Amino acid sequence: MAERDSRPHVVILGGGFGGLAAARALRRSPVRVTLVDRSNHHLFQPLLYQVATSALSAPDIAAPLRKLLRKQANARVLMADALDLDPTTRTVTLDSGELHYDFLILATGMKNNYFGHDQWEEHAPGLKTLGEALDIRSRVLRAYEAAERETDRSRQKELLTFVVIGAGPTGVEMAGALAEIAHRTLARDFDHFDPDKDARVVLIEGGPRVLAAFSEASSRSAREELEGLGVEVRTNTFVKDVDAHGVTVGEDLERIEAGTVVWAAGLKASSLTGKLGCELDRAGRVIVEPDLSVPGHPEVFVLGDLIHLEQDGALLPGVAQTALQSGKFAADQITNELLGYGRKDRFVYWDKGSMATIGRAKAVAEVGSASLSGFIAWLMWVFIHLVFLVDFRNRVAVMFEWAYAYVTWQRSARVIVDAPRRHRPRRERSRILKSALEPLEEPEASPQQPG
Amino acid sequence: MAERDSRPHVVILGGGFGGLAAARALRRSPVRVTLVDRSNHHLFQPLLYQVATSALSAPDIAAPLRKLLRKQANARVLMADALDLDPTTRTVTLDSGELHYDFLILATGMKNNYFGHDQWEEHAPGLKTLGEALDIRSRVLRAYEAAERETDRSRQKELLTFVVIGAGPTGVEMAGALAEIAHRTLARDFDHFDPDKDARVVLIEGGPRVLAAFSEASSRSAREELEGLGVEVRTNTFVKDVDAHGVTVGEDLERIEAGTVVWAAGLKASSLTGKLGCELDRAGRVIVEPDLSVPGHPEVFVLGDLIHLEQDGALLPGVAQTALQSGKFAADQITNELLGYGRKDRFVYWDKGSMATIGRAKAVAEVGSASLSGFIAWLMWVFIHLVFLVDFRNRVAVMFEWAYAYVTWQRSARVIVDAPRRHRPRRERSRILKSALEPLEEPEASPQQPG
Numbered sequence: 001m002a003e004r005d006s007r008p009h010v011v012i013l014g015g016g017f018g019g020l021a022a023a024r025a026l027r028r029s030p031v032r033v034t035l036v037d038r039s040n041h042h043l044f045q046p047l048l049y050q051v052a053t054s055a056l057s058a059p060d061i062a063a064p065l066r067k068l069l070r071k072q073a074n075a076r077v078l079m080a081d082a083l084d085l086d087p088t089t090r091t092v093t094l095d096s097g098e099l100h101y102d103f104l105i106l107a108t109g110m111k112n113n114y115f116g117h118d119q120w121e122e123h124a125p126g127l128k129t130l131g132e133a134l135d136i137r138s139r140v141l142r143a144y145e146a147a148e149r150e151t152d153r154s155r156q157k158e159l160l161t162f163v164v165i166g167a168g169p170t171g172v173e174m175a176g177a178l179a180e181i182a183h184r185t186l187a188r189d190f191d192h193f194d195p196d197k198d199a200r201v202v203l204i205e206g207g208p209r210v211l212a213a214f215s216e217a218s219s220r221s222a223r224e225e226l227e228g229l230g231v232e233v234r235t236n237t238f239v240k241d242v243d244a245h246g247v248t249v250g251e252d253l254e255r256i257e258a259g260t261v262v263w264a265a266g267l268k269a270s271s272l273t274g275k276l277g278c279e280l281d282r283a284g285r286v287i288v289e290p291d292l293s294v295p296g297h298p299e300v301f302v303l304g305d306l307i308h309l310e311q312d313g314a315l316l317p318g319v320a321q322t323a324l325q326s327g328k329f330a331a332d333q334i335t336n337e338l339l340g341y342g343r344k345d346r347f348v349y350w351d352k353g354s355m356a357t358i359g360r361a362k363a364v365a366e367v368g369s370a371s372l373s374g375f376i377a378w379l380m381w382v383f384i385h386l387v388f389l390v391d392f393r394n395r396v397a398v399m400f401e402w403a404y405a406y407v408t409w410q411r412s413a414r415v416i417v418d419a420p421r422r423h424r425p426r427r428e429r430s431r432i433l434k435s436a437l438e439p440l441e442e443p444e445a446s447p448q449q450p451g
Numbered sequence: 452m453a454e455r456d457s458r459p460h461v462v463i464l465g466g467g468f469g470g471l472a473a474a475r476a477l478r479r480s481p482v483r484v485t486l487v488d489r490s491n492h493h494l495f496q497p498l499l500y501q502v503a504t505s506a507l508s509a510p511d512i513a514a515p516l517r518k519l520l521r522k523q524a525n526a527r528v529l530m531a532d533a534l535d536l537d538p539t540t541r542t543v544t545l546d547s548g549e550l551h552y553d554f555l556i557l558a559t560g561m562k563n564n565y566f567g568h569d570q571w572e573e574h575a576p577g578l579k580t581l582g583e584a585l586d587i588r589s590r591v592l593r594a595y596e597a598a599e600r601e602t603d604r605s606r607q608k609e610l611l612t613f614v615v616i617g618a619g620p621t622g623v624e625m626a627g628a629l630a631e632i633a634h635r636t637l638a639r640d641f642d643h644f645d646p647d648k649d650a651r652v653v654l655i656e657g658g659p660r661v662l663a664a665f666s667e668a669s670s671r672s673a674r675e676e677l678e679g680l681g682v683e684v685r686t687n688t689f690v691k692d693v694d695a696h697g698v699t700v701g702e703d704l705e706r707i708e709a710g711t712v713v714w715a716a717g718l719k720a721s722s723l724t725g726k727l728g729c730e731l732d733r734a735g736r737v738i739v740e741p742d743l744s745v746p747g748h749p750e751v752f753v754l755g756d757l758i759h760l761e762q763d764g765a766l767l768p769g770v771a772q773t774a775l776q777s778g779k780f781a782a783d784q785i786t787n788e789l790l791g792y793g794r795k796d797r798f799v800y801w802d803k804g805s806m807a808t809i810g811r812a813k814a815v816a817e818v819g820s821a822s823l824s825g826f827i828a829w830l831m832w833v834f835i836h837l838v839f840l841v842d843f844r845n846r847v848a849v850m851f852e853w854a855y856a857y858v859t860w861q862r863s864a865r866v867i868v869d870a871p872r873r874h875r876p877r878r879e880r881s882r883i884l885k886s887a888l889e890p891l892e893e894p895e896a897s898p899q900q901p902g
Contacts, residue, residue: 039867040596041867057509057511057864058508058509058864058868059866067640078600079593079596096597096600130866130868131868141491142530145491149530149547149548186517393855396851396855397848397851397852400851410518410844412844413509414515414518415510416492417509417581417582417585
């Protein structure tokens with residue numbers, strides 16, 4: 001690729017909250033920016049569970065990166081897979097060539113972690129990409145359709161059991177939405193069973209409470225709200241096995257037969273962090289300097305949930321706020337250095353609070369020492385999520401879908417999209433289609449850190 | 452399946468325009484209705500090209516069949532694959548069991564026809580299902596992204612060439628939308644080429660004019676509007692070969708290198724028509740009695756584009772109106788027979804006109820002997836498509852997307868959805884997931900008959 005521009009080159013890997021915030025904060029900086037992402041869109045991940053549970057369409061929570069950065073003259077977007085990076089030669093290897101950088105911003109985020117049980121993934125998909133969300137949507141809707149056709153009662157019961165593993169925000173939100181689907185959305189839609197009575201949603205958590213990152217009061221409210229929706233909450237329960245017919249849990253190997261299992265129990269860093277040649281924590285996060293740079297490489301910054309950094313006695317949480325604030329900080333460090341103002345010594349995270357929604361008009365929220373639950377918390381949740389949605393169009397579309405859903409209890413995206421019949425591209429096409437067929441980890445920053 | 456109800460059983464295969472119209476028209480009839488479809492939704496196929504060209508989301512043009520028929524007490528919905536049917540024993544074999552019928556309504560529609568060149572399908576997908584529309588969307592968006600990474604100019608030119616084969620309504624609408632994407636939507640989004648100048652859209656048609664089913668005046672207007680948008684229209688041109696790098700056309704085997712090829716050149720009947728034991732035409736359509744029943748089987752009706760029936764010197768067109776009117780007619784025949792009023796002798800098709808849209812504020816329309824083009828025709832097109840969209844929610848959502856697109860020239864669903872990483876379900880799950888992996892023909896009625 002022709003690179004005749006003499007301005008320092010900032011390469012950003014990942015177009016999630018962190019990467020996009022960094023790119024935008026560099027818009028008046030004397031640099032040229034290349035934002036690399038495996039997908040063509042920025043994904044608003046906090047609402048991904050709503051795509052998985054038929055409440056929103058995929059395009060409602062995704063905006064094309066090119067469109068978002070179109071007006072920024074010093075930035076370009078490259079849809080590519082980052083395969084390798086070498087901090088000594090300052091080179092990133094993409095599937096379509098090499099990029100040399102003066103500054104590197106690593107914002108590739110986390111992927112699902114099955115803790116050595118990768119065979120579980122087939123039966124218990126995680127929720128990190130749009131493709132995974134549509135896969136889960138299709139599994140859930142197909143399970144109900146299969147139950148309608150099933151004549152064997154015990155097999156029908158299995159099909160109507162939905163298990164969510166991990167009770168962080170994603171798991172809690174998934175379980176709440178699955179319960180609403182059973183008890184409200186589909187309540188009158190089937191002839192051979194009654195979803196309201198026959199469907200069962202089980203939320204499994206290894207720790208002692210749901211939403212472990214929240215206060216005990218919020219955990220309690222969340223649990224009560226979940227149970228009010230009909231979710232069976234099983235804390236202090238470890239998963240021993242996952243197979244095609246359900247999960248095995250606890251020391252006594254209790255069996256829960258289930259047609260659909262969703263994994264929200266753990267994340268690990270994308271594998272690029274291993275190329276930095278520095279110390280990582282067990283989940284593959286980078287143990288960064290207080291200024292978010294990589295030890296020995298002040299020109300490399302790490303963002304969002306890839307950061308392992310302690311502040312006020314706790315690790316920075318893997319939420320959207322961390323990604324946004326670290327992206328802005330890294331961009332400012334680069335600009336200040338280039339303009340001769342010098343760098344700051346340390347990144348200071350400002351905790352603006354956290355929230356999780358549990359169902360229609362139910363949520364928990366914590367801001368500073370205050371905690372809220374119920375309708376007010378839910379209204380806050382709605383408002384904040386609409387404000388932070390990146391694109392104006394998405395905001396209006398999502399608002400409409402939510403208003404419609406609030407009034408009707410319906411979910412507008414109850415659509416199973418069949419994969420096209422063939423899709424065995426020839427080797428010659430493989431370059432274009434590569435990422436369609438074998439998406440590896442997801443480069444977006446993770447705004448939530450489940451269970 | 453328990454069938455203790457003594458009312459006559461009407462089985463409807465296919466939940467497209469025809470099947471759904473028939474089911475609804477039977478709502479006060481003394482029958483029980485089972486509507487079988489391979490997918491869980493009714494698809495508004497006239498707008499499918501808008502999903503393929505990023506203007507609408509998949510759920511915008513699809514509504515769950517269960518939701519549409521929820522309030523109809525005598526109807527149930529079964530998501531299943533119809534594998535076989537036997538008119539002598541009045542049995543339909545589904546992948547999940549057998550159904551016995553007293554009346555059968557066959558409304559499974561058409562599938563893409565490659566006229567013996569099935570190997571072309573891989574390189575030139577058709578446009579009959581949501582899955583295919585998303586596949587085409589992904590190919591188009593990926594071609595632009597690959598062109599941005601490409602350093603070889605001739606390969607870049609290939610990637611930026613889009614070929615549509617077949618100039619019926621679907622082909623014309625696809626070509627118009629692809630031209631707008633190049634010259635408007637993406638015009639300012641890339642650094643290494645200028646979509647407005649470098650992208651090329653070619654519409655290939657074997658016959659002498661586009662929109663052959665329309666008047667010569669409308670054909671001419673449509674061609675002018677297409678050329679005004681920058682589409683290269685090649686009539687009297689036959690396709691000799693399609694491969695991974697483009698198409699070969701005409702007697703002199705001219706080569707058009709193209710990264711994306713879309714097939715809109717032909718349809719054939721779903722294979723169930725072959726089980727009726729009656730005469731079919733070359734495309735597999737059923738040569739029906741004037742009352743739409745199958746010769747020798749007055750209890751079996753054929754709907755929509757599966758009908759081969761001459762009226763006023765021409766075959767009934769494979770459009771949405773034919774499907775809707777034949778569905779209502781078949782339902783009324785059944786009701787009248789059961790209530791003792793006797794059947795009508797023949798189905799009379801009422802041609803309400805036809806229309807095709809070519810781009811923003813451009814369309815052609817024909818009603819009776821009047822033909823319209825340009826902005827007025829486009830307004831009519833918008834109005835009629837909104838009125839006929841099945842679900843209130845879809846109507847509002849689509850109206851919003853169109854208003855947004857009209858003002859901004861943007862396309863809101865410019866999102867490539869990656870297939871999930873794995874998806875190799877075990878044999879045990881194969882029953883539930885079967886149709887996700889191997890969707891066969893599409894059961895919806897085809898509202899349009901390309902080229």
